[in-house]
Amino acid sequence: MKRLIIIITFLASVIAADAQQKDKGKKAGNPVFPGWYADPEGIVFDKTVWIYPTYSAKYEEQTYFDAFSSKDLVSWKKHPKVLDTVNVKWAKKAVWAPSIIKKDKKYYMFFGANDIQSDNEYGGIGVAVSDKPEGPFKDLIGKPLIDKFHNGAQPIDQFVFRDKDGKHYLIYGGWKHCNIAQLKDDFTGFVPFEDGTIFREVTPEKYVEGPFMFIRKGKYYFMWSEGGWTGPDYSVAYAVADSPLGPFKRVGTILKQNPEIANGAGHHSVIG
Numbered sequence: 001m002k003r004l005i006i007i008i009t010f011l012a013s014v015i016a017a018d019a020q021q022k023d024k025g026k027k028a029g030n031p032v033f034p035g036w037y038a039d040p041e042g043i044v045f046d047k048t049v050w051i052y053p054t055y056s057a058k059y060e061e062q063t064y065f066d067a068f069s070s071k072d073l074v075s076w077k078k079h080p081k082v083l084d085t086v087n088v089k090w091a092k093k094a095v096w097a098p099s100i101i102k103k104d105k106k107y108y109m110f111f112g113a114n115d116i117q118s119d120n121e122y123g124g125i126g127v128a129v130s131d132k133p134e135g136p137f138k139d140l141i142g143k144p145l146i147d148k149f150h151n152g153a154q155p156i157d158q159f160v161f162r163d164k165d166g167k168h169y170l171i172y173g174g175w176k177h178c179n180i181a182q183l184k185d186d187f188t189g190f191v192p193f194e195d196g197t198i199f200r201e202v203t204p205e206k207y208v209e210g211p212f213m214f215i216r217k218g219k220y221y222f223m224w225s226e227g228g229w230t231g232p233d234y235s236v237a238y239a240v241a242d243s244p245l246g247p248f249k250r251v252g253t254i255l256k257q258n259p260e261i262a263n264g265a266g267h268h269s270v271i272g
Helices: 018-024
Strands: 037-045 048-055 064-070 077-084 096-103 106-113 124-130 159-162 168-172 179-183 209-216 219-226 235-241 249-255
Touching: 037 096, 048 096, 077 106, 096 159, 106 159, 159 209, 168 209
Parallel strands: none
Antiparallel strands: 037 048, 048 064, 064 077, 096 106, 106 124, 159 168, 168 179, 209 219, 219 235, 235 249
């Protein structure tokens, strides 16, 4: 979904930039780089911080992703159109919420497209691949990875998660429902759970969209956005569990709107 401003939550250690800031006379601040973006995914590749956001515009104009990279969190380099729907024939509009992971020297980008409102429309969640973090990313399978509603979850706001045992999961969902599914090793499909199901619902209390997960001290921290993205109640909450499959019981809010800084304080990212 679209947001009003880019907001990234740093909950763990990040790259220090104090020395370089003093040398250059620059300081970090908000927004971290110019432009109108949303849904930022932050990740570190080879000691460089990358941010992959949604381009905020009319749905019909959302046909590509830009990316930004920095070695000091102060100076940012723009990488335009790292993914373009020219390379994803089924994606026509509303290209949202990129999620990136590196595996076997390849970079994989999971994304939503077309903002489907029912199973009668075509679109959903796709996956693209590149040899470099700056792209170009090209469609991996030639069709959506998820093209239907499952357990009430709209196929948007995907996050790819690598567990400590090497398994990869896709966590996703809008419309107040969240699913998790185990990805195949080549990311072309899914591995059924022991009960034969593909998509397992893990929706915590007050969940709306924008899931994110990380491991800290052996615990699984699951985070999501609540409220409406255009309203003052849009915020980020979290839960803690012993497994990526939950159960997830809501603990509390971790990020709320400060109207003096920004509206729409949701769909965050964590850089560890």
